[in-house]
Amino acid sequence: MDNSPELQRFIEQEKQKAMVSEMVGKLTNVCWDKCITGTPGSKFSSSETACLTNCAQRFLDMSMIIAKRFESMQ
Template sequence: MDSSLSSPELQRFLAQEKEKAMVNEMVAKLTSECWDKCITSTPGSKFSSSESSCLANCAQRYLDMTAIIMKRFQSMQ
C-alpha cells in the first residue's frame, strides 16, 4: 500500500470530507421533511407566521433528535 494513502493528513482530510457530506445530507433531509410538513400551499414571497413557526419547530426537533441519536451511537462504542 502506498504510504501517502495512509498519511495522517490524508486521513484527517477524508474524515473532514465525510463529515461535510453527512452535514449536507442532513440539511437536505431536514429541508425536505420540514418543507413537506409545514408548507401546505403554494408559497408566496414570504412565509406566513404559522409556516415560519412550523419550520423553526420542525428544524429544532430534527436537530434535537439527531443529537440524541449521535449520543446514543457514541455511547455504544
C-alpha cells in the same frame, strides 16, 4: 495506500461534510412537506415560520441524540 494523518483527517472532514449536507437535505424535505401546505409566496406566513422553526429544532435535537448514541457505541 497512503495512511498519513493528514489524509485520515481530510477523509474524516469530508465524511462530516457529507453527513451535514445529507442532514440539511433531509431536514429541508421533511419540514417543507410538513409545514408548507399551500403555494409559497414571497415570504412564509407566521404559522409556516413557526412550524419550520419547530420542525428544524426537533430534527436537530433528534440528530444530536442519535449522534451521541453512535458515539457511545464505538
